[in-house]
Amino acid sequence: MTQTPERAATSTSGGARIVDFLDAVQRKVQERASTLPTVAALIIFVAMIVYGEIAYGRIVQFSTLSNLLINNAHLVILAVGLTFVILTGGIDLSVGAIIAFSSVAGVMLSNAGWNPYVVILLMILIGSAMGLASGILIQYFNVQPFIATLAMMFLARGLASMLSTVPERLGDDSAIRAFATQWKIIDGPKVNDLVVTPGVLIAAIVVAIGFFVLHRTRTGRTVYAIGGSEQSAELMGLPVHVTKLWIYVISGTLAGIASVVYTSRLGIAQNITGIGWELDAIAAVVIGGTLLTGGAGYVLGSVVGALVLGLMNVLITRDGGIRPEMTTIITGSILFIFVMLQRGVIGRGR
Amino acid sequence: MVEAVAPAVEMVGMSLRFPGVHALDHVDFTLRSGEVHALMGENGAGKSTLIKVLTGAYPADDGELRVQGARRDFSSIAEAQAAGISAVYQDVDLCGNLSIAENVMLGNEVRSWRGIDWRRTRERAHATLSELGLSSLDLRTRLSDLSPAVQQLVAIGRATVVHPRVLVLDEPTSSLDDREVAMLFAVIRRLRDSGVAILFVSHFLEQVFAISDRMTILRNGRNVGVHPTHALDRAEVISIMMGKDLSTLRRLGSERVVHRREPAGLPVLRAEDLGRRGVFEPTKLELHRGEVVGFAGLRGSGRTELARLLTGVDRADSGETWIRDEPVVISTPRTALRHRIAFTAENRREEGVIGELSVRKNITLSLQALRGWTRPLSRRERDDIVERFIEELGIVPADPSVLVKNLSGGNQQKVLLARWLAVRPRVLVLDEPTRGMDISAKVDIQAHVAQLAAEGVSIVFISSEFEEVLRLSDRIVVVKDRRKIGEISNGPGLSVDSIVELIAADAGED
Structure with a gap:
């Protein structure tokens, strides 16, 4: 209605058609506003690949992409866990420290002759237990997620340091290393092979399960509802308390799994492993289009976010001219742009 | 002997205490299937508490709750929902970040072995909304993009998706305009005719008379009367709600005649078309120097809302304001303070x-x-x-x-x-300044108010006690259903009864 006079003013039929088209685009964008940041992340990822290929070459090839996945499998797993947490409007700062504690403990137990499968299970359960502790603090003692997980972060880091302050090397014959076995899928020329490790497969499975839970189970819908309005979710009779507890258990468990994947690849565990990884994972989730205030976002977006971060490191290494110290500044800039983009989307939605 | 059909809900001796307050005091309450039952009472009478007990949000201290004849003890909202009790609350309690379909079906999604089946879930959402005459809604629209009225209707859709036997509507019309209320009432009647027991809570007296079959009136946490709606008139309802019988109300005359004066000259504060959508209808108001203007109306009628708009505590979305002959914009308490307009809040x-x-x-x-x-x-x-x-x-x-x-x-x-x-201050707005006080403290405050007026301050005096308003005011603004329905000059002929009659007689001129 309100647009009719304007349209009359630009009365040529061509002008009207353009206005119509713009209207349609605007409507589409508004309908799908919450997917916009995720789409933007995907576009940036593709743009980075194209730029890298043109500027440095040897990006779009099996070996580079395989390495990208292998080197960032643990980050993808962490990002999936944090997607759950952030979707509810919470935060989990403990995941990096959990990896340190879990991996140091795992390597030491393994070297002490424990059954590797028991060790792997324990490494994962350490994460679950820490997540459960955070969840209980948050849900039943009404501690803010930031503080509760910060406490768990210090606790886990401290426990890791108590176990050992020197790099612990995993025995070469340990079964844990099996997770880093390189399976050649496609044998390319020279070293240009498509390679997959069990670690990458695990990450893929985690992503698939995360997607299923969030979009195809009632638990997942409750996660989104809590992010929209916790009070409303409660009044609707949704199991808010249990779900919030689960969220942190999931995040902790995935940190444990990430720890197994990472340790098997590197073969070394140290108490200072994983410092700042929680922030990398949060950055991946935000770049992937999940709102920090909760309620909107996608697991697949977080995967793209993690890969954007990983690819950025590759490009900086390839460039050679950019000092590695710049990495964090670039990460920060990308993060900033995405948060501004989200602001825009929220602003329009309200 | 005829076996009577068990009522949808039956409460016997329901009690709930909060520190210092007996929120529910041995309340008996019956809700039948296929009726619209209004729950009446002033703010703080215990309506919301009764609803919260019924919907499982609060556990009762004492008393028995029977649903469809079976004894129940809800410890959570989910349990009450499972027993067929759904509720729609005053502030739309849905998730703005999700779509219509997602909100309607949250917690009741159709599932198959592959998890939630979105196609069938959306079909069921559509079917539910169609039953309510809302088939034209686009299920993929985000809830926050809808008007409050449509959100409210979607909330009712959500409440009915489980085919409840009892539907609680707590102030469902507070953000709706007349056309939207009519739409909502059509939906309510349809549900009632299908056998749902509906508990309707509203401050709007006219709406209660338009939609309800029976009513239960609460006062100070007690049930003070259950009546078929057609057997009562509005004045009777008001008198029961306030706890004053009609003859007492009639006897009480105005005691304040002496200090009465005609407003003259330029008003200190003048507002034209002051209002806010869904809060208070645009209204005109003048305050003169040295004058006490009383706002009379039931609790929840909009007295406080009008005062808050006047003093910038809440922002008005229509109207203009002048101080003497100078136009001003009072949008925050801070600007009000700068113009020497002060407001003391109810609580x-x-x-x-x-x-x-x-x-x-x-x-x-x-x-x-x-x-x-x-x-x-x-x-x-x-x-x-x-x-x-x-x-x-x-x-x-x-x-x-x-x-x-x-x-x-x-x-x-x-x-x-x-x-x-x-x-x-030039203008002092006092919202319930004497609430909860003993009589000597009350008289004390009243004396100070009269004194201030004599010194030239222009005062707005709000109180639930009509006698008090009558005793102090030069002019009385009568408020009902979020509207100013009249203005009376105080004088010897005026009694509490006149105000009650005025409120009761007004049938909402729409």
């Missing part, structure tokens, strides 16, 4: 005094805010002001360093009054 503990601060700091708070932090009060000035008001108002204990939270309600109110008097 003085939460929105008035600051309990953790001393009497001295509480009194000088607004004056200091008005001066700004660059011009602090000197210690001498401050002590002078504080001592003067403690003495003038008779604040006990007369110790400026005592924490306000340790004072009695009456003295807290005096501290609040002193705070605003310290800024020498």
Whole structure:
């Protein structure tokens, strides 16, 4: 209605058609506003690949992409866990420290002759237990997620340091290393092979399960509802308390799994492993289009976010001219742009 | 013997205590299938508490709840829902970040072995909304993109998706306009005719009379009457809600005749078309120097809302305001303060005094805010002001360093009054300044109000006690259903009854 006079003013039929088209685009964008940041992340990822290929070459090839996945499998797993947490409007700062504690403990137990499968299970359960502790603090003692997980972060880091302050090397014959076995899928020329490790497969499975839970189970819908309005979710009779507890258990468990994947690849565990990884994972989730205030976002977006971060490191290494110290500044800039983009989307939605 | 059909809901001796309050005091309550039952009462009468007990949000201390004849003890909202009790609350309680379909089906999604089946889930959402005559809605629209009215209808859709036997509607019309209310009523009637028991809670008297079959009236946590709606008239309902029988109301005459004066000259504050959508209908108001204007109306009728719009506590979305002949925009309490318009809120503990601060700091708070932090009060000035008001108002204990939270309600109110008097207000709006006070404290406050008016302050006086309003006011603005329905000049002929009649007679001229 309100647009009719304007349209009359630009009365040529061509002008009207353009206005119509713009209207349609605007409507589409508004309908799908919450997917916009995720789409933007995907576009940036593709743009980075194209730029890298043109500027440095040897990006779009099996070996580079395989390495990208292998080197960032643990980050993808962490990002999936944090997607759950952030979707509810919470935060989990403990995941990096959990990896340190879990991996140091795992390597030491393994070297002490424990059954590797028991060790792997324990490494994962350490994460679950820490997540459960955070969840209980948050849900039943009404501690803010930031503080509760910060406490768990210090606790886990401290426990890791108590176990050992020197790099612990995993025995070469340990079964844990099996997770880093390189399976050649496609044998390319020279070293240009498509390679997959069990670690990458695990990450893929985690992503698939995360997607299923969030979009195809009632638990997942409750996660989104809590992010929209916790009070409303409660009044609707949704199991808010249990779900919030689960969220942190999931995040902790995935940190444990990430720890197994990472340790098997590197073969070394140290108490200072994983410092700042929680922030990398949060950055991946935000770049992937999940709102920090909760309620909107996608697991697949977080995967793209993690890969954007990983690819950025590759490009900086390839460039050679950019000092590695710049990495964090670039990460920060990308993060900033995405948060501004989200602001825009929220602003329009309200 | 005929076996009667068990009522949808039956409460016997339901009791619930909060610290210091008997929120529900042995309430018996029956809700039948296929009726619209109105729950009436002033704010604080226990309506919301009764609803919360029924929907499982609060556990009752004592008493029995039977649903469809079976004894129940809900410990969570989910349990009550499983027993067929759904509720729609006053502030739309859905998730704005999700789509219509997702909101309607949250927690009731159709599932198969592959998890939630979105196609069938959406089909069921569509079917549910169609039953309510809402088939035109686009299920993929985000809830926050809808108007409050449509959100409210979607909330009802969500409540009916489980085919409840009992549907609780708590103030469902507070954000709707007339056309939307009609739409909602059509939906309610359709549900009632299909056998759902509907509990309807609303401050809007006319709507209650339009839609309900029976009503239960609560006062101070007690059930004070169950009646078929057609057997009561509006004046009777009001008198039961207020706890005054009609003859008493009639006998009480106006006691204030002496200090009455005709408003003359330019009003101190004049507002035209002041209002806010869904809060108060645009209205005209004039306040003269040295005049006491009373706002009379039931609790929840919009008295407080009007006062808040007038003083910038809530922002008006229509209207213009003048101070004398100068147009002003009063959009925040701060600008109001700059124009020397002061407002004391109804719940003085939460929105008035600051309990953790001393009497001295509480009194000088607004004056200091008005001066700004660059011009602090000197210690001498401050002590002078504080001592003067403690003495003038008779604040006990007369110790400026005592924490306000340790004072009695009456003295807290005096501290609040002193705070605003310290800024020498032109207009002073007092919302329920005597609530919860004993009679001597009340008289004390009333005397101060009369005194202030004599000194030239223009005063708005709001109270649930019509006698009090009558005793003090020169003019009375009568408010009902979020509208000003009339203005009366006080005089010898006026009684509490006149106001009640005025409220009862008004049938909503739409």
